[in-house]
Amino acid sequence: MASNRVEILLVEDNPHDVELTLHSLRKNNITNHVHVARDGVEALDFVYGTGPYSGAAREAPRVVLLDLKLPKVDGLDVLRQMKADPRTRHIPVVVLTSSREERDIIESYKLGVNSYIVKPVDFEQFAAAVRQLGLYWMLLNEPPRHE
Amino acid sequence: MTLDAALSFITRASFVLISLLLLAEYLRYRDPTRRDALLMFGAMAIAVVIGEAAPRLGITGRWVSAAAAVFIMSQPYLLLRLAHWFRPVPGKVAGAAIAGLAVSAGILWATPAPLAPQPTVALVAYFVLVEGYAAAVLVRAARRSTGVAHRRLALVGQASGLLMLVILIAGIQAALPGLQPATRPASSVLSFFTVVCYYLGFTPPARLRKAWQLTELQAFLRSIAGRAARDRTQTILLDLCRTASRTMGAYGTVAAVTRPDAGGLFVAASDLPAAPVGEVMEMEPEGGLVPAGRTGGFIRRTAAHLEAPWVLSVPIASTERVWGVLIMFQGQASLFPEDDYEALRLMAEQAALVLDLGRLIEELNASSRHLEAANKELEAFSYSVSHDLRAPLRAIDGFTRILMEDVLVDPQPPARDYLEKVRANAQQMGALIDDLLAFSRLGRQPLRRRVVEPHAVVEAALEGLRHEREGRSVDIMIGDLPPCQADPELLKQVYVNLLSNALKFSRNAPAPRIEVGAQRRDGRTVYFVRDNGVGFEMVYAHRLFGVFQRLHRAEEYEGTGVGLAIVQRIVHRHGGRAWGEGRPGEGAIFSFTLEGEERDGQQPG
Numbered sequence: 091m092a093s094n095r096v097e098i099l100l101v102e103d104n105p106h107d108v109e110l111t112l113h114s115l116r117k118n119n120i121t122n123h124v125h126v127a128r129d130g131v132e133a134l135d136f137v138y139g140t141g142p143y144s145g146a147a148r149e150a151p152r153v154v155l156l157d158l159k160l161p162k163v164d165g166l167d168v169l170r171q172m173k174a175d176p177r178t179r180h181i182p183v184v185v186l187t188s189s190r191e192e193r194d195i196i197e198s199y200k201l202g203v204n205s206y207i208v209k210p211v212d213f214e215q216f217a218a219a220v221r222q223l224g225l226y227w228m229l230l231n232e233p234p235r236h237e
Numbered sequence: 238m239t240l241d242a243a244l245s246f247i248t249r250a251s252f253v254l255i256s257l258l259l260l261a262e263y264l265r266y267r268d269p270t271r272r273d274a275l276l277m278f279g280a281m282a283i284a285v286v287i288g289e290a291a292p293r294l295g296i297t298g299r300w301v302s303a304a305a306a307v308f309i310m311s312q313p314y315l316l317l318r319l320a321h322w323f324r325p326v327p328g329k330v331a332g333a334a335i336a337g338l339a340v341s342a343g344i345l346w347a348t349p350a351p352l353a354p355q356p357t358v359a360l361v362a363y364f365v366l367v368e369g370y371a372a373a374v375l376v377r378a379a380r381r382s383t384g385v386a387h388r389r390l391a392l393v394g395q396a397s398g399l400l401m402l403v404i405l406i407a408g409i410q411a412a413l414p415g416l417q418p419a420t421r422p423a424s425s426v427l428s429f430f431t432v433v434c435y436y437l438g439f440t441p442p443a444r445l446r447k448a449w450q451l452t453e454l455q456a457f458l459r460s461i462a463g464r465a466a467r468d469r470t471q472t473i474l475l476d477l478c479r480t481a482s483r484t485m486g487a488y489g490t491v492a493a494v495t496r497p498d499a500g501g502l503f504v505a506a507s508d509l510p511a512a513p514v515g516e517v518m519e520m521e522p523e524g525g526l527v528p529a530g531r532t533g534g535f536i537r538r539t540a541a542h543l544e545a546p547w548v549l550s551v552p553i554a555s556t557e558r559v560w561g562v563l564i565m566f567q568g569q570a571s572l573f574p575e576d577d578y579e580a581l582r583l584m585a586e587q588a589a590l591v592l593d594l595g596r597l598i599e600e601l602n603a604s605s606r607h608l609e610a611a612n613k614e615l616e617a618f619s620y621s622v623s624h625d626l627r628a629p630l631r632a633i634d635g636f637t638r639i640l641m642e643d644v645l646v647d648p649q650p651p652a653r654d655y656l657e658k659v660r661a662n663a664q665q666m667g668a669l670i671d672d673l674l675a676f677s678r679l680g681r682q683p684l685r686r687r688v689v690e691p692h693a694v695v696e697a698a699l700e701g702l703r704h705e706r707e708g709r710s711v712d713i714m715i716g717d718l719p720p721c722q723a724d725p726e727l728l729k730q731v732y733v734n735l736l737s738n739a740l741k742f743s744r745n746a747p748a749p750r751i752e753v754g755a756q757r758r759d760g761r762t763v764y765f766v767r768d769n770g771v772g773f774e775m776v777y778a779h780r781l782f783g784v785f786q787r788l789h790r791a792e793e794y795e796g797t798g799v800g801l802a803i804v805q806r807i808v809h810r811h812g813g814r815a816w817g818e819g820r821p822g823e824g825a826i827f828s829f830t831l832e833g834e835e836r837d838g839q840q841p842g
Contacts, residue, residue, distance in 0.1 A: 104632075106628075106629075106632035106635070106636070107631065110635040110636070110639075113635075113639060159624060188627045188631075189620075209627075211627055211630045211631050211634060211663065211664065212664060212667075213631065213634040213638040213639075213660075214638065216631060216635065
């Protein structure tokens, strides 16, 4: 059902960053349907409908906002698995991370990330980035229709 | 005096001379092989002396010439005794030689001179046979050995062969007197060469011996140069053992190495079939050539097992370190032991040098592996530190903002000011983290030097600073910048920092002007960035390049104080120097070189 569909999967372990991101999304009326996964395992369970999420079939989110430094399973591993699996390869993944390291950027693009955003320290810039992300992926970008 | 007579005189004089030299050597070394060499040569010398002295002293009589002849006839048997050191002469042959000598002596004594043809032929035949046999043994021994000993043995063998011919000719002359005039020159020349060969073989001049040794050493060095210093110690030592055995004609060679932890030696390599590698030697071997009976422990057991009567030990040492001992098990004594010892010592020394080199390379590799690991650790540490330090800053800035916008909605001073200060500090800390990370990374980054056109680098730097120039009209002049050898990425960073400073500090000037140029000074190119901004007092110039050092108040000009420290670090890594000059209110000029400061190998920073 469309109203229950999770539009954005936010994978982030830092509770403050979660709160700030949700605040910005809400501020801009992007969407109400955000699911937060606190580590890589939760994220994969959610995407594949396994573990605590097994049961009702669920539509794929319109975008995944993925932090890189996660406990248990790392962000890059989540990205690798999602892009390797034909069931989830089409889901847009946007890496949203503090890391500006060249190797993280290169590795992410090698694995097929759709976009790489560095979280600014400045909140205004951060809020602007989240707004732009939301507007772009929710409104401008055309998602694939999934059977 | 005819040439013939001259030759004859020289020959005979040389015989006497050589035997005197041999006597001196025997008295010095007192070894059995030299004793037999002395006897052999001495016999001929005595014959010569008798032949020369007796007429002059007026001693005549048939016995004089007979005595001289007997001494000459004893030479083959004495040569045989010498050859015995190299290849055991069968008892029958030796016995026959002695018997023949006795018979010859008897004939010479009993019959009056001159001898009849038949006895002469018999005597000559005996001489030629025994001498030829002994000479053949020596030549075979020479062929089997290498090195200086090889040459000397070959010469002695050849000399004996020539002597054989001389006696043969003498016999022919006796048997067929008509041929005497024709064969005399040949006889003289052959005699002369005989003595020359004996001389070079038994008592070669030192220079000649050195020349031979050098040739041998060259051949060994060539073979060992093929060995990579990286080869395991054992491989190099095994090579040494094989070469040594071949050179000396030994039964086998063992290379023993000092144990690093405990004292004593253990066998590191050997070319023996049942190589006793790993076995510990209780006793240190005596240096030089030693009869097996005088050794003990492991060496004695091995010598007994191999049935080797002689043991030669040579140190494997360089000036840096004593690695161990090379021990050779030999079947025969050397005729010229000090030559062999010297050649072997040199080879062992070369092997030790290769081992030294190998050890140095190993240490260097370990050192650089260690450094690499440390670098990686540092990199990982600073990466995670910067990441983890940035996250709370975002929270501080973010929640402060939310507080201001959504909770207080329209904050009034002083609340607004305090909250702005909180945000500003969070920003500052973010900038500090970035700059510090860049600064620490600079020290570890590899320097990739290329020929660089600074003009392009400056343009790129200015492009990156475009947002800092927005809204202002700054006059930027770029002069002639000669090419340099530098890392383009790092050079760009130098210019970014210097230009950023120039822009920042000329912000309040009425007509801001920045000049980028270069000068030639003291044979070096000095690049500079000049501005007409706020300048600084030279009194504080020494603090310009310190980390976090600032000469202006933070509220006047923002910044982390790391920019110039970064410039200095980059410039130092290139081998150059950076410095600044300024005048308050008039501007500043920052200069740097990219070479020329490495004179004593010390590079600061």
